[in-house]
Amino acid sequence: MNSLEKLAGMFMKFPGIGPRQARRFVYFLLGENKTFRDELSRALSSLSDSIAQCASCRRFFPRPKTGTFCDICDSPHTDHRTLLIVEKDADFEAIKKTGSYNGRYFILGGNIPILEENPSQKIRARELFDEAQRQATEGTLKEIIIATSANPEGDNTLAYLKKIIEPLATHYSLSLSALGRGLSTGTELEYSDTDTFKHAFENRRG
Amino acid sequence: MNSLEKLAGMFMKFPGIGPRQARRFVYFLLGENKTFRDELSRALSSLSDSIAQCASCRRFFPRPKTGTFCDICDSPHTDHRTLLIVEKDADFEAIKKTGSYNGRYFILGGNIPILEENPSQKIRARELFDEAQRQATEGTLKEIIIATSANPEGDNTLAYLKKIIEPLATHYSLSLSALGRGLSTGTELEYSDTDTFKHAFENRRG
Incomplete structure (x- = not known):
């Protein structure tokens, strides 16, 4: 070759x-x-020298002079009461850009395909549990939001994460939720699929 | 950044x-x-150390121990009477793989978009002329085949190349042609476009 x-x-x-x-x-x-x-x-x-992985949220970020946490996890301006779980770094970036969320993040590093035999190995499940528990023990964490994609893999990942986190949420009295479903901005009703309409109907607001 | x-x-x-x-x-x-x-x-x-560009056909190939020509341009098994002009290295590979052509090649390094103001700078026009002239002067070259894509850029490139090469072809009595047009294998007549049908009709065979 x-x-x-x-x-x-x-x-x-x-x-x-x-x-x-x-x-x-x-x-x-x-x-x-x-x-x-x-x-x-x-x-x-030189990528490894200049980019580090945050010890808390696991996202990749420019390597800091000192410390192991990224600027968001480390900042006093971050709302340390909420933890939002996303599949990948690009999802984090997309949410950060919206400016509508100011809490902490956790990057799963993937999602769980349907019929996956070793779900815990496809994502940072163990790390998520440990990290959520650590933040809950410290007493700052109040709410966990699971923000997976609105597709079969995302739904499967959501179901798996709920199983892991629900006992923790109950024990520490944390509120646990997933992103709302409904019509995306710009969607024409005429072209929306059955599932989308069903979710939009269920989540209708007065 | x-x-x-x-x-x-x-x-x-x-x-x-x-x-x-x-x-x-x-x-x-x-x-x-x-x-x-x-x-x-x-x-x-290390790409530059291991890959060289042939001084004749301009394609990239594993750097030889000696010499500046690629294995095809250098081989006595190559038919040195024909020169086939293609847009890019991938086109050369595709034709080579068919096994239906055994002559020399020339890689243009691109095509000429419609309304391009400096066509000679988009492709190796000067190099092609010099190379074709060199091969014709040596007396081996008998035929030049232009094998550009069947799309507007390819047609535009073909027209431009013809203008450059026709005087040379006349002077050295070379035959000059372009790839035939018609139905591609697997095309259903029902779905073929007007141009394809027109070409297929013109090139019909008894």
Whole structure:
């Protein structure tokens, strides 16, 4: 295997990249000048030095000068009474950008596919339990919100998380909820599916 | 700008990659272990050492121990009488794989969009002319085949190349042609577009 094929093989491991696009990436890089490739190479190898994973929420963030917590978990301006659980870093970013939530986060690192035999290994289930318990013991935590996607994997993950967290919530008198369901902004009723309508109908507001 | 954003910015330059997928790539890499990132980093920086660009056909190929030509341009088993012009390396690979052509190639390195003001800068037009002239002067070249895509950019590129090559073809008595047009294998007549039918009708065979 030559280095062109080796590199293409590595790109094929990237999310959503098939063999054709992987090869296209290699040809693109060959077409770029060496400076670009060297810069990319340096950025990759220095990623661990410049990015850290928060010991509390598990999200990746620019490595701090001191400490193991990210700026959100560490900040006094964060509402430490609420903990919002999301599947992945991109979900965290999307919610942060809305500006409508100011509490703590926990990044699961994935979701649980239907019929998954080892659900606890697909997500940071153990870490979530420990972290929620730690925050509850400290007495700050009052509410846990599960914010998984509105699809079968998200629903499955939600069901699994509820089983884990409900005993904890009961023990520490925490309120436990999931994101509301209904019509997304911009949805035309005509094109909404049965499930969406059902949820919108159930969650109707006066 | 932190290194996470910097890396995402570099991935956004990759063909077909938008801001969301670029960030997904970074998170994917952060989730992989350091060994993978280091290996990818090494593969990138060593690409120039292991891959060379053929001085004749301009395709990228594993760097040879000696010489500047690729195995195809250099081989006595290659039919040096024909030169087939393609837009990109992936096109070369696709044709090579069919096994139905055994001549030389030339990789343009792109195509010419409609209304492009500097067409000669979008493709290796000058290099193609020089290379075709060199091969014709040596007396081996007899036929040039232009194999651009069957879309507006490909047609525009074809028209531009014809203008460049026709004087050369006349001067050296080379035959000049483009790939045939008609129904692709598997096409149902019912779903074929007007242009495809027109070409298929014109190129009908007894």
